[in-house]
Amino acid sequence: MSNDNFFHRVYEVTMLIPPGRVTSYGAIARYLGSPQAARMVGWALNSSGSCTHWVPAHRVVNRNGLLTGKVHFPGRETMKELLESEGVKVEDDAVVDFEKLFWDPVRELDFDQNPPKPF
DNA sequence: GTTATGACTGCGA
DNA sequence: TTCGCAGCCATAA
Numbered sequence: 001m002s003n004d005n006f007f008h009r010v011y012e013v014t015m016l017i018p019p020g021r022v023t024s025y026g027a028i029a030r031y032l033g034s035p036q037a038a039r040m041v042g043w044a045l046n047s048s049g050s051c052t053h054w055v056p057a058h059r060v061v062n063r064n065g066l067l068t069g070k071v072h073f074p075g076r077e078t079m080k081e082l083l084e085s086e087g088v089k090v091e092d093d094a095v096v097d098f099e100k101l102f103w104d105p106v107r108e109l110d111f112d113q114n115p116p117k118p119f
Numbered sequence: 120g121t122t123a124t125g126a127c128t129g130c131g132a
Numbered sequence: 133t134t135c136g137c138a139g140c141c142a143t144a145a
Contacts, residue, residue: 035129
């Protein structure tokens with residue numbers, strides 16, 4: 001959209017995550033076309049501070065629903081607090097009902113842009 | 120210019 | 133079952 005930068009893509013997708021929902025690095029990477037580039041997603045979020053827009057990085061967790069990136073937040077409980085403040089229950093650094101709250105950009109965005117064909 | 124690393128994921132032994 | 137390795141792309145040094 002704005003730029004072809006991989007980082008910016010991550011920012012946009014991450015910012016599209018509805019409140020109270022979470023997604024995984026792999027889901028975003030997969031939406032970008034490189035499921036195995038999930039590392040880059042985390043790296044992008046790490047640089048999210050360089051982005052002029054606020055990026056809800058706390059809504060992005062690993063495939064297991066663990067808040068692996070919480071260590072990069074100002075506070076140890078910052079990520080948890082943010083998620084809980086949005087209605088997401090977090091227990092032991094893991095998102096409760098992760099698969100329920102899971103928000104897949106490929107499923108939500110691509111689905112809307114590309115209506116499913118009558119299979 | 121090259122080299123190393125990173126908030127991950129999937130598969131093999 | 134758990135443990136280990138390879139792949140991916142971009143940034144930083």
